[in-house]
Amino acid sequence: xxxxxxxxxxxxxxxxxxxxxxxxxxxxxxxxxxxxxxxxxxxxxxxxxxxxxxxxxxxxxxxxxxxxxxxxxxxxxxxxxxxxxxxxxxxxxxxxxxxxxxxxxxxxxxxxxxxxxxxxxxxxxxxxxxxxxxxxxxxxxxxxxxxxxxxxxxxxxxxxxxxxxxxxxxxxxxxxxxxxxxxxxxxxxxxxxxxxxxxxxxxxxxxxxxxxxxxxxxxxxxxxxxxxxxxxxxxxxxxxxxxxxxxxxxxxxxxxxxxxxxxxxxxxxxxxxxxxxxxxxxxxxxxxxxxxxxxxxxxxxxxxxxxxxxxxxxxxxxxxxxxxxxxxxxxxxxxxxxxxxxxxxxxxxxxxxxxxxxxxxxxxxxxxxxxxxxxxxxxxxxxxxxxxxxxxxxxxxxxxxxxxxxxxxxxxxxxxxxxxxxxxxxxxxxxxxxxxxxxxxxxxxxxxxxxxxxxxxxxxxxxxxxxxxxxxxxxxxxxxxxxxxxxxxxxxxxxxxxxxxxxxxxxxxxxxxxxxx
Amino acid sequence: xxxxxxxxxxxxxxxxxxxxxxxxxxxxxxxxxxxxxxxxxxxxxxxxxxxxxxxxxxxxxxxxxxxxxxxxxxxxxxxxxxxxxxxxxxxxxxxxxxxxxxxxxxxxxxxxxxxxxxxxxxxxxxxxxxxxxxxxxxxxxxxxxx
Numbered sequence: 001x002x003x004x005x006x007x008x009x010x011x012x013x014x015x016x017x018x019x020x021x022x023x024x025x026x027x028x029x030x031x032x033x034x035x036x037x038x039x040x041x042x043x044x045x046x047x048x049x050x051x052x053x054x055x056x057x058x059x060x061x062x063x064x065x066x067x068x069x070x071x072x073x074x075x076x077x078x079x080x081x082x083x084x085x086x087x088x089x090x091x092x093x094x095x096x097x098x099x100x101x102x103x104x105x106x107x108x109x110x111x112x113x114x115x116x117x118x119x120x121x122x123x124x125x126x127x128x129x130x131x132x133x134x135x136x137x138x139x140x141x142x143x144x145x146x147x148x149x150x151x152x153x154x155x156x157x158x159x160x161x162x163x164x165x166x167x168x169x170x171x172x173x174x175x176x177x178x179x180x181x182x183x184x185x186x187x188x189x190x191x192x193x194x195x196x197x198x199x200x201x202x203x204x205x206x207x208x209x210x211x212x213x214x215x216x217x218x219x220x221x222x223x224x225x226x227x228x229x230x231x232x233x234x235x236x237x238x239x240x241x242x243x244x245x246x247x248x249x250x251x252x253x254x255x256x257x258x259x260x261x262x263x264x265x266x267x268x269x270x271x272x273x274x275x276x277x278x279x280x281x282x283x284x285x286x287x288x289x290x291x292x293x294x295x296x297x298x299x300x301x302x303x304x305x306x307x308x309x310x311x312x313x314x315x316x317x318x319x320x321x322x323x324x325x326x327x328x329x330x331x332x333x334x335x336x337x338x339x340x341x342x343x344x345x346x347x348x349x350x351x352x353x354x355x356x357x358x359x360x361x362x363x364x365x366x367x368x369x370x371x372x373x374x375x376x377x378x379x380x381x382x383x384x385x386x387x388x389x390x391x392x393x394x395x396x397x398x399x400x401x402x403x404x405x406x407x408x409x410x411x412x413x414x415x416x417x418x419x420x421x422x423x424x425x426x427x428x429x430x431x432x433x434x435x436x437x438x439x440x441x442x443x444x445x446x447x448x449x450x451x452x453x454x455x456x457x458x459x460x461x462x463x464x465x466x467x468x469x470x471x472x473x474x475x476x477x478x479x480x481x482x483x484x485x486x487x488x489x490x491x492x493x494x495x496x497x498x499x500x501x502x503x504x505x506x507x508x509x510x511x512x513x514x515x516x517x
Numbered sequence: 518x519x520x521x522x523x524x525x526x527x528x529x530x531x532x533x534x535x536x537x538x539x540x541x542x543x544x545x546x547x548x549x550x551x552x553x554x555x556x557x558x559x560x561x562x563x564x565x566x567x568x569x570x571x572x573x574x575x576x577x578x579x580x581x582x583x584x585x586x587x588x589x590x591x592x593x594x595x596x597x598x599x600x601x602x603x604x605x606x607x608x609x610x611x612x613x614x615x616x617x618x619x620x621x622x623x624x625x626x627x628x629x630x631x632x633x634x635x636x637x638x639x640x641x642x643x644x645x646x647x648x649x650x651x652x653x654x655x656x657x658x659x660x661x662x663x
Contacts, residue, residue, distance in 0.1 A: 271585055278580035278588075284522075285577065288568040300536065306564060309571075348577075398555050403543060 011122050015112065018126065022108045022133040026101040026142050031093035034143065034405045035412035035506060038295065041145035042444045043069050045096040048082035050454035058444075060458050065231050066240070070441070072247065073240050077154075077186040078147040091448065096145045103153035104142025108132050110153075111358060114160040117167070119326040121369075128365035136396050137303040137350065137357040140296070148354045151187030154179045155194065155355060159201075163329075165212060166205040173212045174221045181225060184232050188244065189352045191236055192340035200332055248344040250276055276347040280338035280356060283309065291350035294411030298399045303350055303357070305392045308364040315367025327366065334359035406507040414505025416445045419488045419512045422501070424450040427469050430516070431483035436475045437465075438490045439512075446470060479517050487515040522578055523627050524569040525618055533561040573612035573631075582628065583635045590642030591635055597645045604638065 037045065047057050047067055057064050057079075067074040081099045089095040108129055116125035132138055142149045161176030180198060183190040202209065212218070235241045246252075250272055258264040279285060287309045290297025297303060319327025334356060341352035375381040405412070416439065423433045424446070435442050443464050447457055452467075460467045475489060479496045489495055490512065491502075497515040505511040518524040518532060537558045544552035572578060579588060594604055611634060615627060622630065 274585055274588070275577075275580035278576040282575050282577040283571045284568065284575045288564070288571065289518075300540065306567065309567075395555055395560075402546075403540065406543060 011126070014126050015129075018112070018129045018133055019105065019109060021130075022105050025133065025139060026104050027098075030097050030101055030143060033401055035409065035414065036417040037093050037096060037145070037448075038412045039441050039444070040069075041093070041096050042448045043441065044074070044079055044082055044145055044147075045086070045091065045093075046444045046448045046454075047074075048079050048086050048096070049091045049448070050458070051079065052083045052086055053454045054458060056454075056458060058454075058458075066235055072244055073235070075147060075185050075187060077182055078145070078150050081150070082145075097143065100142050100145050100149045103150045104138060107138075107142075107149070107153045107156050107358075110156045110160050111361075114156065114163070115326065115362060115365075117160070117169070118163065118329055119324070119366075124326075124365060124369045127369060128362050131308075131365050131368075132358070132361045134393055134396075135304055135357055135361055136298060136301065136400070137354070137360075139400070140298070141351065141354055144295075146351060146354075147187045148189070148351050151183045151190045152355045152358070154183035154186055155190065155197070156358065158183060158194075159197065159333075162198075162201055166201065166208045168208075171215070174218075174225065177225050178228075181228050181232075184229065188248075189340035191232070192343070193336055193355065196336045196339055197333065200336070245343075250343060250345040250347070253345055273342055276342035276345075277338050279348040280341065280353050282348065285348045286312075286360065291348060292346060293349070293351075294408035296350040298396065298404050299407045300399060300403070301396065304360060304364075305389075305396065307388050307392050308360075308367075311364045311367030311371060312360065313367070314371060315363035315365070315369075318370055319363065319366050324366075326362065330359040330362040334363075409505035409507040409509070410511075412506075413440070413445075414507065415503045415511025416442070417449055418503045419514065420446045420449050422503070422514060423470065423486060423488055426486060429484070430469070430486045432471060432480075433469050433486045433488075434471050434473050434477060435488045436477070436490050436493070436512075437472045438475060439472070439488075442472055443467070481517075485517050487517070489513045489515060518565070518568060518572060520624050521628070522572050522575070523615060523624060523631070524572060526616055529562070529565045529569050529616075533558060533565045536565075537561045569616055570612045573615055574608075578631075579635065582632055583639070587636055587639030587642075590639040590646060592642070593646055594638050594642030597642070597649060599645055599648070600641075604641065608638070 043058075047069075050056060050058050051063070056062050057067050059068050061068075065076055067076060067079055078099055082096055085095040085098040086092075089098065111132055112125045112129035115128045116122055119125065158176045158179035161170075161172035161179060163176075164170045165173035165176065177198075180194050183194050213222075251269065253272070254265065254268060258268060285291070285302065286304060287302040287306050290299075290302045316327070316331070320331060337356040337359070338348075338353050341347065341349050344352060375385060409415075419435070419439075420442070423435065427433045435446070439445070446452075447454075447467075457463050457467060465472050475493050477487060477489070477493075477495070479485075485497075486500075487495060487497060491510040493513065495513070495515045497517040499513060499515055501514040502510050503512040503514065519528040537556050540556040541552055544556065547555075579591070583591070595601070595608065615631070618627075620626075
């Protein structure tokens with residue numbers, strides 16, 4: 001066997017091993033760990049199931065482009081892809097999260113190929129892929145139904161396809177644009193980051209564009225792709241689209257005393273925008289404390305491993321000093337990522353800044369790559385390094401699978417699944433089953449976790465409050481005397497009936513009480 | 518960590534100890550040694566010492582307390598040639614002053630010192646920036662006259 005062939009076989013082997021590891025880490029016990037579904041996932045799952053069975057969303061709209069949810073609108077890509085997984089695996093937590101997990105595995109694959117292409121080093125690319133595979137930030141968001149992981153997957157594919165064509169390797173420019181458009185339809189932050197990324201690529205490789213646009217059918221492709229963005233642009237500037245932007249905007253935090261002063265308001269906006277933007281580069285956020293929202297980070301650690309901090313600094317410093325193309329591209333990506341997230345609140349927001357995990361991982365792997373020769377010179381350094389990495393990974397898995405579900409159970413709507421299942425399974429014993437309205441979007445949990453037909457639910461007039469025996473009522477609820485009722489109350493209400501059960505969340509804190517009269 | 522993220526040595530000890538104990542108590546399902554392996558004071562101390570140190574360079578803190586106009590100049594002062602070694606030496610030592618707090622500064626006083634320090638570095642950056650552009654201008658004029 002020639003040396004080249006031996007080397008390429010080894011690359012394929014390592015490549016496959018990384019993808020297998022990524023698949024194991026993302027698919028193992030996906031439906032139950034870290035927790036049951038939270039409200040957005042249930043909403044996605046129920047809408048996808050409704051589309052699958054009736055072609056209509058939960059509000060009865062036929063094949064909508066934007067899905068109404070909580071007075072807000074969800075983007076369609078994740079929901080339509082979930083219909084495919086629900087068609088194969090049925091209506092389950094696994095099916096809802098599978099889209100995100102597969103998007104995560106695809107992102108790792110494309111990230112390796114992209115890094116190899118721009119850095120011309122398989123060693124660095126495989127190392128970067130391995131680090132992304134075990135990255136807490138990446139793993140956290142690809143093991144739950146977050147639309148952002150799909151958006152990031154499309155962004156990475158888009159970037160790879162565009163760079164391939166701009167570097168005259170393959171004619172994939174329009175595939176890249178298609179992928180970018182799909183990213184726009186996946187998650188809200190893409191509406192700012194994708195155009196900025198595209199603008200950067202165009203400015204950087206402007207000389208290549210006439211070559212690409214002079215190809216056969218280019219004009220038609222441009223028209224088709226441009227028309228694909230029209231619904232999105234109309235939505236983005238519509239009342240609903242702007243309502244979404246306004247509801248999340250950091251300007252909500254504007255103090256009322258300076259609201260009328262135009263000059264002070266402008267200064268305040270600039271200061272806060274900069275402050276928000278800078279939080280995404282905070283080492284404390286990245287390596288020590290993480291996001292303040294429970295679902296978005298592991299308590300007791302940052303968005304990534306602490307041991308990566310020196311390698312990140314070295315990788316960024318050396319990469320930019322040597323003016324490496326790969327470092328340049330990932331650095332620009334790192335700067336672009338928070339552009340959309342900084343406009344919203346709260347900050348830093350790990351989900352909105354998720355794409356930053358790719359750049360971060362690249363700089364860490366580059367730091368390790370260039371430190372390797374130095375590490376080899378010091379006695380036992382490699383051994384200490386391997387032990388540290390091993391310890392950190394084991395600690396992370398321990399925290400993720402054992403502590404995280406308990407500590408963040410309220411953020412994951414702990415107890416909701418148990419009460420809706422209990423209510424449904426015992427409904428034959430009662431005339432009515434009533435749930436407290438303090439359950440946020442409880443009807444979606446009820447329909448998703450139990451055997452309800454979307455067609456039947458759609459026929460009901462007020463299905464968000466009432467369907468068959470099941471009703472969502474305002475508390476405190478006065479005990480009826482004429483019928484037998486099962487009542488699911490919040491954890492503090494003291495009802496006059498008989499207490500059957502207290503339902504705890506994963507953290508062993510009471511979430512609901514189940515009563516009968 | 519610490520009041521307004523101005524942490525001290527006392528915070529490090531307190532938080533490291535509390536973290537280790539609180540996490541240990543949640544690990545009742547595991548054998549004691551396994552639990553100790555994951556949640557020990559050594560790791561907790563290292564984590565908190567580093568965190569406390571890093572907080573004084575953090576972009577979140579800078580964005581919150583230092584006037585916006587100074588930020589690019591602080592960055593310039595740290596990367597541009599001319600006394601870079603001195604600035605970096607002071608920069609690396611600076612958090613130690615706040616962590617051990619030898620002057621027993623109150624929070625307000627700490628905040629003023631912190632702002633003053635970064636504003637001084639920012640001013641140095643402005644001076645460096647001025648020198649940099651003045652040198653460039655001089656070079657261009659010399660080229661034109663030749």
